[in-house]
């Protein structure tokens with residue numbers, strides 16, 4: 001007979017369609033066909049009101065997805081390496097991605113991933129239906145956030161942002177990293193059409209979601225729905241940083 005390790009409470013908050021916070025300790029393993037030697041959890045999906053699907057994937061030794069991810073004519077994919085080292089392919093084009101590395105595959109390009117370590121590699125993975133724009137085609141793009149320029153965010157000198165993908169109009173979404181020095185905050189409470197799926201890379205903060213102040217920390221996942229009120233303060237001694245998706249360059253539908 002088993003007993004729980006602690007009193008059964010959770011930091012998870014789920015407000016379907018509005019927002020969700022998923023702390024890592026509550027995640028369960030989801031089998032996704034094609035992913036081998038992997039533990040993965042689906043974090044957001046259209047079932048919770050997201051226009052995208054987000055996953056956190058831990059590849060164990062020999063972890064891979066030999067059959068590929070995405071590749072359909074209307075699906076775009078993105079991967080960001082949280083920990084470890086993977087070989088990532090966009091069809092036949094090969095990249096070695098270490099911590100901070102990322103790859104975007106446009107529609108009709110299949111993403112293949114393979115752990116390069118005997119230990120675990122951890123990834124933040126995304127797919128979404130691409131909204132095409134006549135005369136413009138997005139392209140394969142890879143990089144490493146450790147090599148990118150951090151730009152001051154909205155005149156707030158203690159907040160920095162980087163764009164992970166090109167800002168070209170062919171792209172209907174982008175991934176960004178937003179980083180707050182301890183005690184920094186957003187300049188105002190945002191309300192906007194675009195949704196976010198955000199994975200916390202470091203630090204701790206108080207996040208205002210729909211005017212509820214909720215403590216968050218490294219490895220939490222936050223879904224923010226359309227027009228969900230949103231703003232954060234960084235607390236503690238480390239920078240609060242998260243990688244997140246945001247649609248762009250398209251009219252509302």
Ligand code: UGY
Nearest residue numbers: 176178190196230231246
């Ligand atoms: O880009 C954004 O909308 C971003 N500032 N939102 C957020 O951090 N919640």
Ligand code: MN
Nearest residue numbers: 190192196230
């Ligand atoms: Mn926002």
